[in-house]
Amino acid sequence: MQNRTVVRILLIFALVFTTANLSAKESEKEGNGDLKTEIKEFIDHHLQDSHDFTLFSDKEANKHYGFPLPVILWDNGVKVFSSSKFHHGETVAEVDGNFYKLYHSKIYKTDAAGTINYDDHHHATNAKPLDFSITKNVVSMLLIGLLMFFMFSRLAKSYKKNNGIPTGVGRFLEPLVLFVRDDIAIPNIGEKKYKKYMSFLLTTFFFIWLLNLLGMTPLAVNVTGNIAVTLGLALLTFLITNFTANKNYWGHIFWMPGVPTFMKIVLAPIELLGIFIKPFSLMIRLYANMTAGHVVLMSIVGLIFIFKSWIGSPLSFGLAFALSILELLVAALQAYIFTMLSALYFGMANEEAHH
Amino acid sequence: MDKLINDFSFGLFFWQILLFVGLLLLLRKFAWKPILEAVNNREEGIKNALESAESARKEMQNLQADNERILNEARAERDGMLKEAKQLKENIIADAKAEAQTEADKIVAQAQATIESEKKAAIADLKSQVAGISVEIAEKVVRKELDNKDKQLELVESMLGDVTLN
Numbered sequence: 001m002q003n004r005t006v007v008r009i010l011l012i013f014a015l016v017f018t019t020a021n022l023s024a025k026e027s028e029k030e031g032n033g034d035l036k037t038e039i040k041e042f043i044d045h046h047l048q049d050s051h052d053f054t055l056f057s058d059k060e061a062n063k064h065y066g067f068p069l070p071v072i073l074w075d076n077g078v079k080v081f082s083s084s085k086f087h088h089g090e091t092v093a094e095v096d097g098n099f100y101k102l103y104h105s106k107i108y109k110t111d112a113a114g115t116i117n118y119d120d121h122h123h124a125t126n127a128k129p130l131d132f133s134i135t136k137n138v139v140s141m142l143l144i145g146l147l148m149f150f151m152f153s154r155l156a157k158s159y160k161k162n163n164g165i166p167t168g169v170g171r172f173l174e175p176l177v178l179f180v181r182d183d184i185a186i187p188n189i190g191e192k193k194y195k196k197y198m199s200f201l202l203t204t205f206f207f208i209w210l211l212n213l214l215g216m217t218p219l220a221v222n223v224t225g226n227i228a229v230t231l232g233l234a235l236l237t238f239l240i241t242n243f244t245a246n247k248n249y250w251g252h253i254f255w256m257p258g259v260p261t262f263m264k265i266v267l268a269p270i271e272l273l274g275i276f277i278k279p280f281s282l283m284i285r286l287y288a289n290m291t292a293g294h295v296v297l298m299s300i301v302g303l304i305f306i307f308k309s310w311i312g313s314p315l316s317f318g319l320a321f322a323l324s325i326l327e328l329l330v331a332a333l334q335a336y337i338f339t340m341l342s343a344l345y346f347g348m349a350n351e352e353a354h355h
Numbered sequence: 356m357d358k359l360i361n362d363f364s365f366g367l368f369f370w371q372i373l374l375f376v377g378l379l380l381l382l383r384k385f386a387w388k389p390i391l392e393a394v395n396n397r398e399e400g401i402k403n404a405l406e407s408a409e410s411a412r413k414e415m416q417n418l419q420a421d422n423e424r425i426l427n428e429a430r431a432e433r434d435g436m437l438k439e440a441k442q443l444k445e446n447i448i449a450d451a452k453a454e455a456q457t458e459a460d461k462i463v464a465q466a467q468a469t470i471e472s473e474k475k476a477a478i479a480d481l482k483s484q485v486a487g488i489s490v491e492i493a494e495k496v497v498r499k500e501l502d503n504k505d506k507q508l509e510l511v512e513s514m515l516g517d518v519t520l521n
Binding site: 231 | 386
């Protein structure tokens with residue numbers, strides 16, 4: 001079992017570096033200065049969501065390998081079409097007499113020529129239809145969701161078949177489930193009330209962790225490094241915390257017990273602000289950690305191709321390798337921190353008065 | 356911050372919430388609840404098994420203590436019985452001895468009494484015999500001496516001198 005895990009980790013690394021090679025091939029023949037901007041663009045592009053699932057592209061032949069994804073727009077009615085119509089942002093897509101153009105991973109409404117108007121800050125001023133497209137990140141979340149459902153429903157079934165003892169992958173998953181229960185939920189929320197939060201905590205932990213890990217693969221998805229995704233997760237923590245909070249919690253916010261009245265008045269707005277700051281910090285922490293990890297790792301992988309020397313490239317390679325290991329740790333750590341802090345907030349919301 | 360807001364995609368947010376909540380509900384029904392229940396049941400089972408093992412161990416200990424106690428009691432009883440028996444034996448022997456003694460004393464006393472009476476009878480018999488003999492002698496003497504008066508007297512005197520009364 002352990003050996004297999006090691007082999008899997010090595011396999012992931014191998015894949016990570018293969019993508020790095022692919023990205024390098026795109027720009028091998030260009031100048032060094034171009035290469036730098038190219039790498040920067042590649043990283044930028046990688047960090048962002050995209051409307052098609054491109055595995056790799058060949059810039060010279062101007063070919064993209066991957067598959068298009070459905071675009072769903074709300075623009076006076078639902079418009080559904082394949083993202084292949086955009087040709088990776090090169091052409092204007094015409095749907096029901098409307099013209100849309102993909103610009104910096106966003107869809108803008110344009111005229112037939114695809115003109116983009118800019119304001120003083122070089123921001124596009126064109127109208128943006130509401131975009132409900134099944135993007136790369138949505139597909140990734142769907143895949144992870146399916147994977148999770150498959151894994152854990154099988155674990156649940158294996159208990160019935162095997163008299164309460166898990167089999168196969170379940171033997172690896174069960175300790176993780178127990179870890180969330182015994183080291184995250186119970187110490188932070190308490191023996192009495194942890195049960196109703198378990199579903200959220202478990203789902204969050206595995207969802208974030210698996211998506212973080214998926215970000216380490218050459219599929220090059222950056223779901224947990226996307227502010228919309230972390231906002232969604234943090235918002236759920238916020239809602240659950242405040243909707244399950246007891247009297248004592250609200251008492252501590254609006255009328256802090258045990259301090260003079262003047263202080264009570266001063267503390268109330270600060271505490272009220274705290275309600276929002278807590279989930280906000282959750283959102284930013286996960287977003288920033290994952291984004292920073294991806295940027296640093298990809299930059300160092302990029303350095304290999306910038307140095308192109310016998311000393312620099314192996315050095316960068318070693319550094320990238322070490323960082324990849326660190327990122328694997330960070331992937332689990334960020335999932336743990338997010339879940340842990342959520343549990344902590346739930347615990348606060350359920351604390352009984354002890355004065 | 357500007358970049359963050361610019362990067363924010365409402366569509367992705369919408370799908371994320373939808374997928375996540377859907378996943379949460381599905382997993383809760385098909386995975387988390389059965390898993391946590393199974394684990395809980397198992398832990399409960401282990402706890403119960405440990406408790407029953409502990410109680411069985413205690414019971415065993417009690418049983419052993421009981422056995423020991425019963426054994427000790429039996430031993431004490433046996434000792435008591437042995438002692439009693441010994442006492443009884445000694446008593447019986449002593450009683451027997453005492454009885455034998457009195458019996459012997461009685462027999463001896465009886466024997467003595469018999470001997471005494473026998474002796475008395477013998478003496479009486481002897482006396483009567485002596486009297487008879489004396490009468491006979493006297494008869495003979497009388498017969499012989501009647502003719503010779505002096506001689507008769509002489510004989511009587513000599514004979515009486517020979518017979519000693521005992």
